[in-house]
Amino acid sequence: MQGYDDATYGEGFADVYDDWYRDISDVRTTVATLAALASGGRVLELGVGTGRLAVPLAAEGLEVHGIDSSPAMLQRLAAKAGGDAVHQTLGDMSGDGPQGLPAGPFALVFIAYNTIFGLPSAERQRDCFHNVAARLASDGLFVVEAFVPDPTHDASPRIAVRSLTVDRVVLGVSAADPSEQKAHGQYIDITETGGVRLRPWSIRWATIEQLDEMAAAAGFVVSERWESFDHAPFGPDSARHVSVYRLLSPRRPPASAR
CATH class of the missing domain: 3.40.50.150 (Vaccinia Virus protein VP39)
Incomplete structure (x- = not known):
């Protein structure tokens, strides 16, 4: 990343x-x-x-x-x-x-x-x-x-809802590369008063x-x-x-x- x-x-x-x-x-x-x-x-x-x-x-x-x-x-x-x-x-x-x-x-x-x-x-x-x-x-x-x-895990890019409330939504977006044993993603933290905050992560398993x-x-x-x-x-x-x-x-x- x-x-x-x-x-x-x-x-x-x-x-x-x-x-x-x-x-x-x-x-x-x-x-x-x-x-x-x-x-x-x-x-x-x-x-x-x-x-x-x-x-x-x-x-x-x-x-x-x-x-x-x-x-x-x-x-x-x-x-x-x-x-x-x-x-x-x-x-x-x-x-x-x-x-x-x-x-x-x-x-x-x-x-x-x-x-x-x-x-x-x-x-x-x-x-x-x-x-x-x-x-x-x-x-x-x-x-x-x-x-x-897990070698059988689906490595396709994905989007998921981490949390959902009346004034905040946190979405998780991730992608993986099994050949490199790496995955990375972002939590997209959206609040009613604070706008959008990106929280990136990356691992090598x-x-x-x-x-x-x-x-x-x-x-x-x-x-x-x-x-x-x-x-x-x-x-x-x-x-x-x-x-x-x-x-x-x-x-x-x-x-x-x-």
């Missing part, structure tokens, strides 16, 4: 994110599972956004860090009750150096609800795994939550097998895999996965540095 960059999603959705996506998962269950995996250690969330998970995790007494590429998202996080307990980094969640991931070691790094697909290329997704590996404690864990791509290959190249092995954070078993019909990776081999430099 021309003109789309790392900050575009957050700048377009920060003001509606907590309203639109408050029910995308059970926060209490998710936080309980993540806290158990962290075992009292330092935690880093990639794509922390408005702090939907980071704020309640910090309330559990954990040292929680969060990185996001969107100033608007981080401003929302900082303004929340308890948001000041989350250590914020504005930067690239696939990156190294001053504009990349904060210094470790971390007991747990996690990336929730398809956020890894916000990285626009396989190369940057691979770099994310490598740079996470470099910041984990030797017994640390990396948790990835994402949808399972990866299969579980591809994610596992990226993980293995960075020195990870699959430790657990569930359908959801309530530990529901993952199976052939699961539409989502929560993959828990642990370090097995010595850490390697990012692919872009080799």
Whole structure:
């Protein structure tokens, strides 16, 4: 999508994110599972956004860090009750150096609800795994939550109504390119008093097998895999996965540095 960059999603959705996506998962269950995996250690969330998970995790007494590429998202996080307990980094969640991931070691790094697909290329997704590996404690864990791509899904362009009230209409317009494993779209937010607001999004999806290959190249092995954070078993019909990776081999430099 021309003109789309790392900050575009957050700048377009920060003001509606907590309203639109408050029910995308059970926060209490998710936080309980993540806290158990962290075992009292330092935690880093990639794509922390408005702090939907980071704020309640910090309330559990954990040292929680969060990185996001969107100033608007981080401003929302900082303004929340308890948001000041989350250590914020504005930067690239696939990156190294001053504009990349904060210094470790971390007991747990996690990336929730398809956020890894916000990285626009396989190369940057691979770099994310490598740079996470470099910041984990030797017994640390990396948790990835994402949808399972459906190869039979109709990739035709589509228009759908997201919400409809007497003074507001939100339409969703999207298109996909399965050969590139990419999809992009706009939410067209029309209000009686505020005119029209465009909220663009773009993803590059990866299969579980591809994610596992990226993980293995960075020195990870699959430790657990569930359908959801309530530990529901993952199976052939699961539409989502929560993959828990642990370090097995010595850490390697990012692919872009080799």
